[in-house]
Amino acid sequence: MGKKLIEVCEIQCIHEEDVKVAKDNMLNDNTINELTEFFKVFGDATRIKILHALFQTEMCVCDIAAVLEMNQSAISHQLRVLKSARLVKFRREGKVIYYSLDDNHVIDVLQQGLAHVKHR
Amino acid sequence: MGKKLIEVCEIQCIHEEDVKVAKDNMLNDNTINELTEFFKVFGDATRIKILHALFQTEMCVCDIAAVLEMNQSAISHQLRVLKSARLVKFRREGKVIYYSLDDNHVIDVLQQGLAHVKHR
DNA sequence: TATACATATGAATAACTGTTCATATGTATT
DNA sequence: AATACATATGAACAGTTATTCATATGTATA
Numbered sequence A, B: 001m002g003k004k005l006i007e008v009c010e011i012q013c014i015h016e017e018d019v020k021v022a023k024d025n026m027l028n029d030n031t032i033n034e035l036t037e038f039f040k041v042f043g044d045a046t047r048i049k050i051l052h053a054l055f056q057t058e059m060c061v062c063d064i065a066a067v068l069e070m071n072q073s074a075i076s077h078q079l080r081v082l083k084s085a086r087l088v089k090f091r092r093e094g095k096v097i098y099y100s101l102d103d104n105h106v107i108d109v110l111q112q113g114l115a116h117v118k119h120r
Numbered sequence C: 001t002a003t004a005c006a007t008a009t010g011a012a013t014a015a016c017t018g019t020t021c022a023t024a025t026g027t028a029t030t
Numbered sequence D: 001a002a003t004a005c006a007t008a009t010g011a012a013c014a015g016t017t018a019t020t021c022a023t024a025t026g027t028a029t030a
Helices: A016-025 A029-042 A043-054 A061-068 A072-085 A103-120 B016-025 B029-042 B046-055 B063-069 B073-086 B104-120
Strands: A088-093 A095-101 B088-093 B096-101
Touching: A016 B016, A016 B063, A029 A043, A029 A103, A029 B029, A029 B046, A029 B104, A043 A072, A043 A088, A043 A095, A043 A103, A043 B029, A061 A072, A061 A095, A061 B088, A072 A088, A072 B096, A095 B073, A103 B029, B016 B046, B029 B046, B029 B073, B046 B063, B046 B088, B046 B096, B063 B073, B063 B096, B073 B088
Parallel strands: none
Antiparallel strands: A088 A095, B088 B096
8 A cells, every 4th residue: 555646636726716717718729829820930030030121122032032141042931931921922023023021910010029129 | 174163152133222221221130039039939829828818817837737738847837938038927925826917018919919810 | 844735947858940952943035 | 945043842950949757946834
């Protein structure tokens, strides 16, 4: 009989009512995932730089690469991420593809982030 | 003399003026880093859930673990991230530590993200 | 001061992500 | 058709990150 008790449930301290309310109000999985995917896109320096550059004018891939001083492939990969998050759109003109911001929220979100950063 | 030319610069297509302007207006590295760190915090489902839960009421670690149905350690680790990003604050009451939202921006940012997600 | 409980933390691991390299695709020009 | 250029893409690799497990710390209570 030297055995320890079987662990039934590690959680002991619970404010039942609060937990219940919070659980009931939980965002559904889809919303959570879309939300985190949305923010993830902003959580990378390269992508922020691209968005910020496009905030000023549309640009082709080469231009963006030149601005960020990174190679074309890296930019292209990141543009794909931004594209599938619908944050940028593009138009073709001959060989050149011009990218620009797709969504008005982008600017707001960036600006809000900047405000946050600067207030500290 | 069968050698290829030495690669001088891979970038060929440049709209010089646009690139110059964008380069001049680039955010400085510090701002970029703080900004991406800020957004990175929102780019994780667990942390979003925690923030959303705390949006309703302050809660202790155990409560949060119960709400998210995750173990205490995982929550604790994520609370550390949120704490160092100054998105949550805490107060001690005996053994129990209550966490709550620290920053008004948090709610705004979350709400904006939600608005974005729902408009698609 | 011994025990129980709430929380924190370090190490290990598995999964994910960004960049690079090589190469493919698509478009214009000769 | 052949060439050049702008962009895209797949594979590989390195670095990062979230979770788990085991354990430590801190606080109350018997």
